[in-house]
Structure formats: C-alpha cells, structure tokens
Amino acid sequence: MTERARAAYEHNGHPVSREAFYAIACDPTRSVAVEACAGAGKTWMLVSRMLRALLDGCAPHEILAITFTKKAAGEMRQRLQEWLEQFSHKPLDELTVELIARGISPQGSLEKREALQNLYRHLLEAGRPVQIRTFHSWFAALLGTAPLALLQQQGLPAHFELLEDDAEAVREVWPPFLQTVAESASLRADYEAVVARHGRSQTHKALAAALAKRVEFDLADAAGVVDASVPPFQLAYPDLAAFAEPAEALQTEACLQRWRSRASALGSEANKTPQKAADAIIDALACADVNQRLDMLRKAMFVAKEDRLSKNLEKFPAAQEAEPELQRLLVARRQHEAWQHQQRMARLARGLIAQFVVVKQQHGWVDMNDVERTALVMLADPVLSGWVQERLDARIRHLLVDEFQDTNPLQWQALHAWLSGYAGSGGGSAAPSVFIVGDPKQSIYRFRRAEPQVFIAAQAFVRDG
Structure with a gap:
C-alpha cells in the first residue's frame, strides 16, 4: 500500500478500493506483503489477520507474530486482548460490521459472528497464547533448543548469558586488541600504516564499523569476498604484473631511456617551461x-593535484607522449594503495573480531549476532529445522512480521531459509501463510544493520514463492 495521487490503495500495482484492499490484506489464507505508510493501519491489519486465523480454527500458538521492540510486541498483544474482550460483549449486529470491515463477506460474517463473540473465552481456555515476540526473543528461543554440537561448532558456550546490548563487550575488546596489535609485528605495521595515512580516530571508526557488521564480515570473508573486493593493480595492468608496486616500472632500462629521450627533447626547446x-x-x-x-x-x-599536462607543456610532442604513460602509472598506484589499505584493514578487522570472540568467551556472553547466525544455521538445515519445530512443540501456520523495513539481511536469510524449506518438503508439511508489513522509507534501525532492500526482496519472495 502506498500513498499516491492516483490511488490510495493498490494491489500488485493496480488501483483497488479500500474494501478490496483490506479483504486481501486481512485474509489469513493468502501470503501478503503490504507496503504502508505511517498511520495507514498496519497494526490493525496485522491483528485482524490474527482474529481471522483464529476464527478459521487456528490454535493460538500456531500464530507467530514478530516485531522489533518489546514495546511494539506489548502494544500488539494489548490490541488483540482489548479487541477480544470488547467483542465478547458486543451485540451480534455490531460484530457483523466488524467482520465485514476485516474482509469477510456479509454472509460469512453472519456465520462467524457468534464465534467471534466467544473467541475471548476460547482463547482463555486454550492455555497457550498467540506467539507475539521480538525477533531477538524468537531467535533466542531457537538457540535454547540448539544441539550442543552446534553450539560448539559456532564457538558458543553451552551455558551463556544473552547480551541484548553488546556495548559493554565492545568497550572491553579495545584494550586487549590494541595490546595484541602492539605485540604483533605484522599487525603493528598495518595499524601504523593506516593511522599514518588516515589518523587514529578514522582508523578506529572504520574498525568499529567492521565489528558492528562482524557477522556479515565473517560470512563474506569465508566466501573470499573480503580479499577479492579490491583487486590488485596487476589484474588491471597485466604488463606491470612483474612489479610489486607500479612505480617500480620506472627502474627498467627501457623506461629510463624513454624518459631521458623526453628530457632531451624538452631541454632542446627555446621556451623556459619545457627546459x-x-x-x-x-x-x-x-x-x-x-x-x-x-x-x-x-x-x-x-597540473598540481590533477593527472593532466600543465597548459604550458600541452603543445610539446615529448610531453604529449609522456602523459598517458604517467597517467597510467598514477592510476595503477592509486589502485595499489587502495588494495594495500583494504588488505590492512581486513587483517586488523579479523584481529578485532577474533578478540571480541575471546572477550565474550571469557564472560560466557552470547550476543544477538551469535543468536541470529546460529538461527540461520538451524533454519537453513533441513534436518535441524524440522528438529527445531519438534522441540518447540509448535507448528507455525501463520507468520506475521511487523515493521519489516527494520529487518536486517541475516534475519531475513534465516526466515527465507525456513520458509524456502517447505518447497522441498514434498507436500509433507504445509508452508505457513506469510504476512509482512512495513514502509521501506521509514527504516529506523539502520544501526542494528537493518537494510530497506530486504523489504523489496521479501516482497518478491511472497509474490513469486
């Protein structure tokens, strides 16, 4: 759903009425991705789907609603509780209106209004409530079911303290990391080279950013992406491949002869500038x-600070001949310097992340990155994911995710791995319906690695999958 001049409500790019839109959005049998701006009734739609799923006979614990903060989860839980309580006292005619507003046909509303009136009592009797959780609490619950071998494989302690805020661990990592740098000749050389060029503050800022993205860094590093992200100059300039750095080409006899010849030609000119x-x-x-x-x-x-001939040399053939060769060496050197900087920062980042693991192990800490990464491993494995569901004693029939624009790539990969697993189940296990709602323009948790592009990927998955 987007607020556009030509249509307030759209379905797959086509204008629809408000009633038709909510009939689609609130239907628990359909998988839907809703793009909705602030004030568009996102929570209303989400809780309405819960109501309709319950009316269709879904057990409360078979509904999993995920949001990002405890406050938002509490508000969602309260909204559902208040509606159920209110509906238990409303006359049937008013309940008919409520059901029609949530996309049920007039005839269907007449058939379900008594069930809606009794839903509050039935949920109290069920004993197990609708699962309304934060991403972190759900992933933490998955971690609690993890086999010991998997924890060991991930480098996590069997008995741990979950850190919802890793600020303390981040503060503690710097002294031992800098001590390690001081004691390692290679890391010290990397650190001093980066600090000399960019300053201590910017160096630490860049390393802190790598630490904040440590899961993504580790995954990219394991795939070889980190080292390959900035290619060495030899790939772009194979004729310079014999040299450790581009400027060494100036030592060859052929190169020296070219430059001596250019100097001789410029020196023979009458003008003082070429001389x-x-x-x-x-x-x-x-x-x-x-x-x-x-x-x-x-x-x-x-010209100063520019890779082009100074104006007073442009007309001399020797200078014209020298220009492309000199430009090429300068570009190749910049590429080499970028590669050197990237390699140094990668080595330092690896050292910092490794030290962070040591600090957490010393305290028995597990942070949310560990939780998300382990959840991804568990949900992506076809055997483990089934075992997880069995241990949780819950078959999720309806998955709802609020404020989806705040989902980070790792969280989406975990959900995607889980949901994609149903495609290969051979029909033995029914995939849950999926409802995601959010506004990619309103991501507020970029500091938690949220990435609005994830919303676009999820929309495509819901549409095509």
Missing part, C-alpha cells in the same frame, strides 16, 4: 626511491 620540465625529469630519474621518483615526474609534467 625546466627537462631538468625536473633528470632530477627525478636520479632519485633512488621509485615512488618519490613518480611524484617528481608528476610534479614536473602535470
């Missing part, structure tokens, strides 16, 4: 440090 450039080239070629040599050639030929 000065020729003298600067000779000085550069005498420099032993190849990177300093490249900098001196750049200064001799190019």
Whole structure:
C-alpha cells in the first residue's frame, strides 16, 4: 500500500478500493506483503489477520507474530486482548460490521459472528497464547533448543548469558586488541600504516564499523569476498604484473631511456617551461626511491593535484607522449594503495573480531549476532529445522512480521531459509501463510544493520514463492 495521487490503495500495482484492499490484506489464507505508510493501519491489519486465523480454527500458538521492540510486541498483544474482550460483549449486529470491515463477506460474517463473540473465552481456555515476540526473543528461543554440537561448532558456550546490548563487550575488546596489535609485528605495521595515512580516530571508526557488521564480515570473508573486493593493480595492468608496486616500472632500462629521450627533447626547446620540465625529469630519474621518483615526474609534467599536462607543456610532442604513460602509472598506484589499505584493514578487522570472540568467551556472553547466525544455521538445515519445530512443540501456520523495513539481511536469510524449506518438503508439511508489513522509507534501525532492500526482496519472495 502506498500513498499516491492516483490511488490510495493498490494491489500488485493496480488501483483497488479500500474494501478490496483490506479483504486481501486481512485474509489469513493468502501470503501478503503490504507496503504502508505511517498511520495507514498496519497494526490493525496485522491483528485482524490474527482474529481471522483464529476464527478459521487456528490454535493460538500456531500464530507467530514478530516485531522489533518489546514495546511494539506489548502494544500488539494489548490490541488483540482489548479487541477480544470488547467483542465478547458486543451485540451480534455490531460484530457483523466488524467482520465485514476485516474482509469477510456479509454472509460469512453472519456465520462467524457468534464465534467471534466467544473467541475471548476460547482463547482463555486454550492455555497457550498467540506467539507475539521480538525477533531477538524468537531467535533466542531457537538457540535454547540448539544441539550442543552446534553450539560448539559456532564457538558458543553451552551455558551463556544473552547480551541484548553488546556495548559493554565492545568497550572491553579495545584494550586487549590494541595490546595484541602492539605485540604483533605484522599487525603493528598495518595499524601504523593506516593511522599514518588516515589518523587514529578514522582508523578506529572504520574498525568499529567492521565489528558492528562482524557477522556479515565473517560470512563474506569465508566466501573470499573480503580479499577479492579490491583487486590488485596487476589484474588491471597485466604488463606491470612483474612489479610489486607500479612505480617500480620506472627502474627498467627501457623506461629510463624513454624518459631521458623526453628530457632531451624538452631541454632542446627555446621556451623556459619545457627546459625546466627537462631538468625536473633528470632530477627525478636520479632519485633512488621509485615512488618519490613518480611524484617528481608528476610534479614536473602535470597540473598540481590533477593527472593532466600543465597548459604550458600541452603543445610539446615529448610531453604529449609522456602523459598517458604517467597517467597510467598514477592510476595503477592509486589502485595499489587502495588494495594495500583494504588488505590492512581486513587483517586488523579479523584481529578485532577474533578478540571480541575471546572477550565474550571469557564472560560466557552470547550476543544477538551469535543468536541470529546460529538461527540461520538451524533454519537453513533441513534436518535441524524440522528438529527445531519438534522441540518447540509448535507448528507455525501463520507468520506475521511487523515493521519489516527494520529487518536486517541475516534475519531475513534465516526466515527465507525456513520458509524456502517447505518447497522441498514434498507436500509433507504445509508452508505457513506469510504476512509482512512495513514502509521501506521509514527504516529506523539502520544501526542494528537493518537494510530497506530486504523489504523489496521479501516482497518478491511472497509474490513469486
């Protein structure tokens, strides 16, 4: 659902009436992804689906509603409780109106209104309530059912304290990490090189960002993505592959001969500008440090801070010939510097994340990243996922996720793995209906790794799956 000038309500891109929209959104037999702005009645739709599922004979504990905060879960629980209590006292005619508003046909409303009136009592008698939970509490419940071997495989203690806020652990990791850096010659060299170029504050800020995304970093690292994300200059410039860094090309006899010839040609010009450039080239070629040599050639030929010939050299053939070669070496060096920085930061990030694991193990802590990652492993495994459901003693028939735009990629991967498993079940296990609602423009939990693109992926899954 989007607020557009041409239509307030849409279904698969086509305008529909308000009544038709809510009839689709509230139907528990359909899987639906609703994009709705603030004030559009998202919670109303979500709780209405719960009501209709219960009226269709679903047991309360077979409904799982997930949201992101304890406050939101409490509000949802309260809304359901208040409606059930109110409906238990309302006259049947008013209940007919309530049911029609939730997408049930007039005839169907007449048939179900007495059931709605009695629903409050039936739920009290059921003993087990509708599952309205936060993502973290549901994942934590899954972790509580995990086999000991899986916990060991994930590096988690059998007896742990769950950290809903990892700020204390993050504070504790820095002193031992910096001590490790100081004691390791290679890590110290990486750290000093990055700090020298970008400053201590920016270096620590970048490492803190990697720590916050540690699960994604580890998964990407295991897949080889981290090391491959910035290619070395040799891939783009295979003719420079023999050199450890691009500026070393300036040491070859052929290259030295080209630059001496250019210096000679520029020095023979009557104008002082090319003569000065020729003298600067000779000085550069005498420099032993190849990177300093490249900098001196750049200064001799190019506009300050730009990779192009200075205006006063543009008309001289020797300078014109030198320009593309010099530009190429400068671009290759920038690529090499980017690769070096990325490799250094990756090594430092690995060290920081590894130290974070040690700190948590020392305290017996498990954080929400551990919970989400273990949940993904459990739900993605066809054997474990069935075992999880058996241990939880609940078959989920209806899954509802509120404020879906605040879902992070790992949470969605876990849900996706679980729901996708039904496709290969051979019909032995019925997939739950899925209802997700949110507004991708309103993600407020980016600091929790929420990614609005996940909403778009989930919409496609619901539509196509």
